Amino acid sequence: MSMLETLVAGERGLFKPATLTPMQKMTLRFVVVGLVYYGFAVIEGMLMRAFQVTPLPFVSHEQYFAILTAHPLVGIFGSTYSIVFGAFLFLVPYLMKKPLWSVRLGNWTCALIGGGTFVFWAAGFLTHYAPLYTLYWPLPADFTQFSVVGGTVFILGIALVMIGTAFFVVNVYMTIGYTPAGWDRQPTGALIASALGLSGLRNLLTGRKTEHLVSLPVAAIARGTVDTALNAGVILFTGVLILVYMVAALFGVSLKQTAVDALLYKNWFWWGLDLVADGLVLIFVAGTWYLLATLITGKKLYMENVARAALFVELVVSWTVWSHHLLSDQAQPGILKVASGEMVTAFELITQGLAFFITLVTLWSARPLKMTFPLRFLLGGLLGFALAVPAGIMQADIGLNRILHNTQWVVGPHVHVAVLVGLTMTLYSAIYLLFPILTNGVQLYSEKLARFHFWAQLLGGIGMGAFMGMAGLQGMLRRTIYSSGEFMPYMVLAGLSGLLLLLGFLAFFYNIVMSLGLKGVVGIFVPAASDTKELVPAAN
Amino acid sequence: MKIDSSMVLWGQTLAYTAYALAIIAVVGWFAHRITRDGEGRGVTSAIFYSFAGFLVVCGVSLHIITYNTIPWAPLDLKRATITPDRTFAITVAQHRFTLPAPKLHAACGEKVLFNVTSEDLTYGFGLFRQDNSMLFQMQVVPGHVNDILWVFDRPGTYTIRSTEYSGPAGIGMIERNAVEITCADGAAN
Numbered sequence: 026m027s028m029l030e031t032l033v034a035g036e037r038g039l040f041k042p043a044t045l046t047p048m049q050k051m052t053l054r055f056v057v058v059g060l061v062y063y064g065f066a067v068i069e070g071m072l073m074r075a076f077q078v079t080p081l082p083f084v085s086h087e088q089y090f091a092i093l094t095a096h097p098l099v100g101i102f103g104s105t106y107s108i109v110f111g112a113f114l115f116l117v118p119y120l121m122k123k124p125l126w127s128v129r130l131g132n133w134t135c136a137l138i139g140g141g142t143f144v145f146w147a148a149g150f151l152t153h154y155a156p157l158y159t160l161y162w163p164l165p166a167d168f169t170q171f172s173v174v175g176g177t178v179f180i181l182g183i184a185l186v187m188i189g190t191a192f193f194v195v196n197v198y199m200t201i202g203y204t205p206a207g208w209d210r211q212p213t214g215a216l217i218a219s220a221l222g223l224s225g226l227r228n229l230l231t232g233r234k235t236e237h238l239v240s241l242p243v244a245a246i247a248r249g250t251v252d253t254a255l256n257a258g259v260i261l262f263t264g265v266l267i268l269v270y271m272v273a274a275l276f277g278v279s280l281k282q283t284a285v286d287a288l289l290y291k292n293w294f295w296w297g298l299d300l301v302a303d304g305l306v307l308i309f310v311a312g313t314w315y316l317l318a319t320l321i322t323g324k325k326l327y328m329e330n331v332a333r334a335a336l337f338v339e340l341v342v343s344w345t346v347w348s349h350h351l352l353s354d355q356a357q358p359g360i361l362k363v364a365s366g367e368m369v370t371a372f373e374l375i376t377q378g379l380a381f382f383i384t385l386v387t388l389w390s391a392r393p394l395k396m397t398f399p400l401r402f403l404l405g406g407l408l409g410f411a412l413a414v415p416a417g418i419m420q421a422d423i424g425l426n427r428i429l430h431n432t433q434w435v436v437g438p439h440v441h442v443a444v445l446v447g448l449t450m451t452l453y454s455a456i457y458l459l460f461p462i463l464t465n466g467v468q469l470y471s472e473k474l475a476r477f478h479f480w481a482q483l484l485g486g487i488g489m490g491a492f493m494g495m496a497g498l499q500g501m502l503r504r505t506i507y508s509s510g511e512f513m514p515y516m517v518l519a520g521l522s523g524l525l526l527l528l529g530f531l532a533f534f535y536n537i538v539m540s541l542g543l544k545g546v547v548g549i550f551v552p553a554a555s556d557t558k559e560l561v562p563a564a565n
Numbered sequence: 566m567k568i569d570s571s572m573v574l575w576g577q578t579l580a581y582t583a584y585a586l587a588i589i590a591v592v593g594w595f596a597h598r599i600t601r602d603g604e605g606r607g608v609t610s611a612i613f614y615s616f617a618g619f620l621v622v623c624g625v626s627l628h629i630i631t632y633n634t635i636p637w638a639p640l641d642l643k644r645a646t647i648t649p650d651r652t653f654a655i656t657v658a659q660h661r662f663t664l665p666a667p668k669l670h671a672a673c674g675e676k677v678l679f680n681v682t683s684e685d686l687t688y689g690f691g692l693f694r695q696d697n698s699m700l701f702q703m704q705v706v707p708g709h710v711n712d713i714l715w716v717f718d719r720p721g722t723y724t725i726r727s728t729e730y731s732g733p734a735g736i737g738m739i740e741r742n743a744v745e746i747t748c749a750d751g752a753a754n
Contacts, residue, residue, distance in 0.1 A: 371624030
């Protein structure tokens with residue numbers, strides 16, 4: 026086939042979207058939406074990297090901060106939520122050997138997250154609404170700097186994403202507990218209790234050995250989903266609060282901003298945000314590592330019961346860890362700084378360290394293994410968190426935070442290495458693993474491109490984090506603009522690393538499009554020919 | 566030996582770089598070995614629990630070590646019980662710092678309290694050396710007391726800068742060379 030024919034019809038014309046089940050189509054839609062928004066986030070990131078090297082004539086300061094506001098939200102909600110939710114809506118029924126509770130609700134989740142992300146991104150792009158994701162009160166309601174209309178549309182976009190998130194939560198728990206038509210009645214309460222870890226806790230306290238009704242990866246998904254739900258509630262509540270001020274401003278009424286306590290607001294907001302950053306991400310990632318390790322090796326997970334317990338501990342930790350974001354807030358009580366900010370946060374080193382160890386030992390037990398792309402990216406993801414979590418533990422220290430808070434150290438070696446290397450490479454591992462299952466056996470167009478994707482993502486992610494971190498240790502702040510070339514060598518090197526990330530993503534995207542073909546990508550969004558509840562066609 | 570933030574940051578740079586290189590080497594070695602023939606022997610639970618104990622020791626000891634070696638850590642937690650030798654009351658409003666004097670002077674060894682009040686948004690307050698490296702920072706939250714107690718151990722001239730994003734208008738919140746510290750045995754550098 027010529028390159029043009031492959032671009033249209035996919036690698037050897039193997040991809041036949043008409044043969045896909047509704048479940049496969051739904052999952053692939055999530056993946057496509059997630060990858061498109063990952064592309065958005067990478068391009069936004071590159072624009073900011075370039076701006077830190079030299080001001081871009083087409084990017085004003087207001088536009089720069091609008092990009093800075095949208096960038097993490099597009100990355101987390103538009104990309105990561107889409108890919109993770111799509112994968113889990115496929116994997117929960119796959120692992121539980123029962124149909125998804127509602128494919129229609131799953132498709133609505135995809136549409137709301139994809140649509141909501143576009144709405145808040147467009148609001149930021151057009152109106153430069155830029156209070157950043159941290160939204161420190163009363164900045165989001167500072168209408169001397171930001172457009173009220175732009176802010177209102179921005180918040181509505183976030184609300185759409187949160188409604189989609191709520192649909193995902195409902196679908197996951199209903200799938201775990203419901204009884205499909207024609208099946209014997211399922212023990213709903215016991216299944217949910219097992220998924221949440223309550224039955225395991227009861228075993229621990231009573232010495233009984235009741236069998237776990239759901240597998241470990243499903244338990245991880247269910248527990249991470251608790252944090253997802255709580256976080257959606259916090260963000261929705263916060264959005265409504267901001268909307269009250271915006272609607273009042275639209276009617277010409279200026280509400281008193283001091284009615285909301287800025288420190289209380291900050292505690293509330295970080296409590297909610299850490300349910301994602303320190304709960305959901307770590308729990309979902311650990312669960313995904315365990316699933317990938319068992320699927321790659323075909324072996325039972327090493328120390329499975331401890332792994333379950335660690336997931337439960339991580340859930341509790343995620344509810345009590347938020348104060349490490351307020352170590353530089355002098356009005357924050359010292360006991361919260363020490364207990365929540367330092368000590369509870371240290372548990373993340375333990376839970377994530379154990380997940381790292383358990384995954385490696387499980388892989389080791391099956392050696393020799395072929396270095397497949399799922400294994401390669403899984404090891405990259407493990408390395409990413411092994412680098413990023415200790416970096417986070419260091420800044421969650423009262424003494425060190427005094428000289429690290431809001432520097433590039435926080436956002437480089439910790440945030441970007443965790444997200445770009447740890448989280449994203451874990452997700453890529455899952456995508457490479459699920460790709461043939463979701464496409465009924467389509468082969469990758471090019472293994473060379475996939476190998477380049479791996480090295481570009483790994484070296485670009487670690488490199489960018491490292492150079493940002495070096496600048497941070499020299500005093501470079503995040504969330505500001507330096508116009509006198511103060512940290513130029515680091516910013517040039519970080520920019521080159523970012524370019525590598527961009528090239529890696531383009532190679533991956535091109536590889537996937539050439540594998541499926543443009544007709545195939547369009548076909549994913551056409552309604553499925555059959556209404557089967559099976560995950561994959563019966564012939565597979 | 567006087568420990569200041571640049572020394573702490575160098576220590577951190579060395580420690581984290583050594584750790585990063587070691588963990589990259591371990592994962593690289595693992596990736597190489599896992600594809601080679603060999604018996605996939607199990608790991609005993611003793612090794613597993615030893616590793617868990619090692620993580621606990623690492624997580625807790627970091628804070629114990631820093632509390633006992635970084636001078637500003639205990640000073641910060643106990644500042645409510647310490648009487649400062651000098652206090653500077655600073656206000657912030659509409660993206661501008663208002664200082665009690667054009668230049669704030671203090672002497673080495675003095676306990677200096679910076680008390681910063683915001684009248685509108687959340688800001689940051691940080692002191693930076695001439696080479697742009699940070700001496701310290703804190704958040705400045707409206708409606709609350711934002712104070713930091715600091716003992717300067719060497720002469721220097723420092724720039725005040727907001728360390729928290731407060732909208733695009735906040736990037737110019739810089740008061741150059743606003744703090745000058747002199748020591749009895751040396752002039753400000």
